[in-house]
Amino acid sequence: MSNLTDSTSPVVPGGQRSTTPGSTEAGRIEVSGLTARYGKHEAFTDVSIAIEPGQVTALIGPSGCGKSTLLRCLNGLHMTVPRASVTGTVRVAGVDIYRSDVSLVHVSRYVGMVFQRPNPFPTMSIAQNVTAGLRFGPRRRRRGPWLEEVVERSLRQAGMWEEVKDRLHKPGGSLSGGQQQRLCIARSLAVEPHILLMDEPCSALDPVSTLVIEGLITELKNDYTFVIVTHNMQQAERVSDVTAFMTVNGPGQPGQLVEVASTKELFSNPSQPATVDYVTGKVG
Amino acid sequence: MASPAAVSDLPTDHLRGRVGYADRLFKATMFAAAGIVLLVLLCTAAFLIDQGWPALRHYGFFSFLTSSRWAPSDATPKGTHPNPYGILQFAYGTAVTSLIGMVIALPVAVAVALFITEVAPAWMRRPLSYAVDLLAAIPSVVYGFWGIFALLPALHPIVNFLISTLGRIPGVGAVFAGPFFGVSYFAAGLVLAIMVLPIVTAIFREVFATTPIDEKEAARALGLTRWEMLRTALLPRSRSGIVGAGILGLGRAFGETIAVTMVIGNSVLAITTSIFGQGATMSSVIANEFTEAVEPFHLQSLFVVAFWLLVITFVVNVAGRLVVRRTRAGLA
Numbered sequence: 241m242s243n244l245t246d247s248t249s250p251v252v253p254g255g256q257r258s259t260t261p262g263s264t265e266a267g268r269i270e271v272s273g274l275t276a277r278y279g280k281h282e283a284f285t286d287v288s289i290a291i292e293p294g295q296v297t298a299l300i301g302p303s304g305c306g307k308s309t310l311l312r313c314l315n316g317l318h319m320t321v322p323r324a325s326v327t328g329t330v331r332v333a334g335v336d337i338y339r340s341d342v343s344l345v346h347v348s349r350y351v352g353m354v355f356q357r358p359n360p361f362p363t364m365s366i367a368q369n370v371t372a373g374l375r376f377g378p379r380r381r382r383r384g385p386w387l388e389e390v391v392e393r394s395l396r397q398a399g400m401w402e403e404v405k406d407r408l409h410k411p412g413g414s415l416s417g418g419q420q421q422r423l424c425i426a427r428s429l430a431v432e433p434h435i436l437l438m439d440e441p442c443s444a445l446d447p448v449s450t451l452v453i454e455g456l457i458t459e460l461k462n463d464y465t466f467v468i469v470t471h472n473m474q475q476a477e478r479v480s481d482v483t484a485f486m487t488v489n490g491p492g493q494p495g496q497l498v499e500v501a502s503t504k505e506l507f508s509n510p511s512q513p514a515t516v517d518y519v520t521g522k523v524g
Numbered sequence: 525m526a527s528p529a530a531v532s533d534l535p536t537d538h539l540r541g542r543v544g545y546a547d548r549l550f551k552a553t554m555f556a557a558a559g560i561v562l563l564v565l566l567c568t569a570a571f572l573i574d575q576g577w578p579a580l581r582h583y584g585f586f587s588f589l590t591s592s593r594w595a596p597s598d599a600t601p602k603g604t605h606p607n608p609y610g611i612l613q614f615a616y617g618t619a620v621t622s623l624i625g626m627v628i629a630l631p632v633a634v635a636v637a638l639f640i641t642e643v644a645p646a647w648m649r650r651p652l653s654y655a656v657d658l659l660a661a662i663p664s665v666v667y668g669f670w671g672i673f674a675l676l677p678a679l680h681p682i683v684n685f686l687i688s689t690l691g692r693i694p695g696v697g698a699v700f701a702g703p704f705f706g707v708s709y710f711a712a713g714l715v716l717a718i719m720v721l722p723i724v725t726a727i728f729r730e731v732f733a734t735t736p737i738d739e740k741e742a743a744r745a746l747g748l749t750r751w752e753m754l755r756t757a758l759l760p761r762s763r764s765g766i767v768g769a770g771i772l773g774l775g776r777a778f779g780e781t782i783a784v785t786m787v788i789g790n791s792v793l794a795i796t797t798s799i800f801g802q803g804a805t806m807s808s809v810i811a812n813e814f815t816e817a818v819e820p821f822h823l824q825s826l827f828v829v830a831f832w833l834l835v836i837t838f839v840v841n842v843a844g845r846l847v848v849r850r851t852r853a854g855l856a
Binding site for chain 1: 743744755
């Protein structure tokens, strides 16, 4: 039985994650034959890809190719859109997350997500933002020192503890854009996920903040499985180990996964003509 | 090309020209429109004071607020003390009925608005909004009529149960004491709750719809359930909107007249402690008595009631705005 179907959640309250991160099946994602739809419109069809733990997988491709939708299928967020549906399977740690007896609430505790625009909760302080995912559920009764430890640990992981430790009770919105995004990363890490999805996490940030976030990803990738959607091919080259290239034939057409390869190979020696065109800048 | 002589032909020349009269006229019209609103408010207050002036001068400006006994038949052309036109019980009735109405309406409105904006399936949202909005289209006299013949009979068993339970609690029991004859503060409060529900729900709907999807998805991505997501991302940032809607609803409840007059019992002689007892509100006494105000200073005293109603409503609205501003400042 995997942790995912265990209703007590994959995280032991106050303890470490119940499996060794990054080294086992725990952080593995296996997508096979996946088609995602919004109503009748197919965002992409028949995508199969295995995402390995302990490394960073980048999803690149032109706008509309379905890469963000693919990312949102990995934690079930896709299903919160009205009339959205999927066929095929997404196995996270060996469990098909779209099986009827799997709760997407548990899945999203297991698979964290950071969004394009920094989105801290505006009414909450920095500390409250970090613990926002812990206020409810089986962990809600834990207060006091444990919660403070979580705040410190998560903010340290996000590389911003020293910057904010003296103003933990200031509103999260008072931080700079880059800090807000790192706060969002800390907020995701506080729930102790195994996998972290990032949807163009730097596209709203300046170059310096972008480098800080990229450094953070490299630092954390041994402990988490990272999947990052990016428009920025240099970023994919800098930060990822494996790159998946998706494309789309025209507006309204479903996106397709063209090629998955180690980042070095995909950028230096792509096997598909469409990939060549994209990475050399002929299109997109 | 650009010789000094050609300076006046520079393309920037038109910047010095006058903006057309249309824009100025537009501006003036807008100022006038805003001014008229203020003017109407001031004129109304002045008119009420003017009409009530004989009574105010005869009994003293604040003497109306020191008594809770309204007994026009005691009034004589000469006697000034005690003031037979005490209005505290009306202020009390207005406050209590509005409070009951808001206590019932606010949670229901929040729930209905949350359901419409967040929970209901997409095809159901629009028709449901219309249905709630339609509640506002029912004339208030119809609500009163319905109150008398449908609500009051239905209330008897419920209220008698409350009287025999809550009414026995030492201390607060007096607030829930019997006997219950149907017409009461409580019945009026219930009718008010239904009447303010549509406007308050409509505002809540707008407020909730402004929550960025980013924040809702952030909450979902943290593994929060739908209810936890609403409590994390949606309700906290809606605080100022909820308060604002509450104030608007309260203003509506303060002013509502006919439906309340029909179900409150119109007892004008004292404050009734129990919410199941009969009373009157500031607006109901005016509606009830202005056609037959024949005693000395009777009609003038009704104008005084109207004046104080205006003052109270104004104060509540200003206080509400201040609260909204403060909670909104916390958000920014």
